[in-house]
Amino acid sequence: MTGYSPDGLARTPLHDLHRALGARLVPFAGYEMPVQYPAGILKEHLQCRERAALFDVSHMGQVRLSGAGAAEALERLAPLDAQGLPEGRTRYSFFTNEAGGILDDFMTTRVGDDLLLVVNAACKAADLAHLQRALPAGARCALLEDRALLALQGPQAAAVLQRLAPAVADLRFMDSAELELAGVNARLSRSGYTGEDGFEISLPAEAAGAFAERLLAEPEVEPAGLGARDSLRLEAGLCLYGHDIDETTTPVEAGLAWAIGKRRRAEGGFAGADTILRQLAEGPPSKRVGLLPEGRAPLREGLEILDGDGRKVGRITSGGFAPSLGRPVAMGYVAPGLAEAGTALAAELRGKPVALATAPLPFVKHGYKRP
Amino acid sequence: MADLYFTEEHEWLSVEGGEATIGISQYAQEQLGDVVFVELPEVGATLAKGDQAAVVESVKAASEVYAGVSGEVTAVNEALVEEPAKVNADPQGGGWFFKLRLSDAGELSGLMDEAAYGAFVEGLG
Helix, strand or coil: CCCCCCCCCCCCCCCCHHHHCCEEEEEEEEEEEEEEEECCCCHEEEHHHHHHEEEECCCEEEEEEECCCHHHHHHHHHCCCCCCCCEEEEEEEEECCCCEEEEEEEEEECCCCEEEEEEECCCCCCCHHHHHHHCCCCEEEECCHHHCEEEEEEECHHHHHHHHHHHHHHHCCCCCEEEEECCEEEEEEEECCCCEEEEEEEEEHHHEEEEEEEHHHCCCCEEHHHHHHHHHHHHHHCEEEEECCCCCCCCCCCCHHHHHHHHHHHCCCCHHHHHHHHHHCCCCCCEEEEEEECCCCCCCCCEEEEEECEEEEEEEEEEECCCCCEEEEEEEEEEEHHHHCCCCEEEECCCEEEEEEECCCCCCCCCCCCC | EEEEEEEECCCEEEEECCHHHHHEEEHHHHCCEEEEEEEECCCCCECCCEEEEEEECCCCEEEEEEECEEEEEEECCCCHHHHCHHHHHCCCCCCCCEEEEHHHHHHHHECCCCHHHHHHHHHHH
């Protein structure tokens, strides 16, 4: 974070570059962020699916957890195996509340004795306070405000970064390493929020602008904004916090039970474990599903989902146009009995019924470089 | 020769012989970004000034297109249904939305001409 706009919005270290690139800047989670560049969301989206796109995600919270007992404390707040996380590995997890709902979702990486977390921008103050309350004396957590975060995503992202550091080729999906890239000491994780192969790059704020320009000078790379980031993650079936998951949805309902560590399922000991473990055993009361509307009209967040008799059976939590598919797609929650792919449902859009069918997620196959 | 008018909601109206062709302005299409869906009114529908007449959706959001004047819908641009990107490519030409037979030509006096609209957009920053 470097400075504020006249109306009090925080600016990322790449602010001047966004301006120079002609970005349209919008308020997002207290930041002034690029929603799109002159190419537009459709082109930026396809650029990421076909080549490589560079996103500024410096608004997200980078947190370092350190000291004795930090991993144990994190395990009381989130159902991940933090103690068993190997060096240089990254995992996806979520802070849960006592009811089993989700307070935020995040990524964690083991780096020596420390854990590095990346949390949502809108939740970072609350997450930090939540962590601080849980940590024992001697353990600490700190927001790394002097770091920027970039995401280079797309099938050609690896080729671009390998040009700067051949060791990038050794990383597999959810591996993380400290590497020197174009003279900058950066932490690279082979992860992202687009469904494509790609990397998230944490680096010193003061080096971020020049580094981003260096990447943009590569022939495969174009900038992409939050608009494309949202349509990419929707096609990839990835949850957006505050929309597809929140304090009222459990990880089991959201289809995120795969992220609950094996040991944690057996032992419990995290907030909301009673509800979450019961739902794992007996099934959840609702399930997140993919939804394919008939026709061309996008069905957006907040619309009720209806069954064949017009009864309300759920709600759309994310929806819009899928540029890679050239059609609208959505996600939402329905009763488990209606979750099977191909179930015929409906929604009401501007007073008219629209047919839709449940569909498997993701809508677009993931391109992750798995081991 | 048609007369060109604009509304504060960024619609343009090209009026000739008591009929208005209506679309969204260049400024509006730039603000919306890539248009992916258009919903048009029914031919024969009667619209009052300020009524919602059509819907235009970009990747990000849905917006309404209003009838800047009252009248009856005489034609709609069906090409936009299959090719909504026409709205971005040629907003004040091939990207027109619908035509309206004016029921009160006097309402036109409340609209902006091209120069006034240009100044209006300028003022939006």
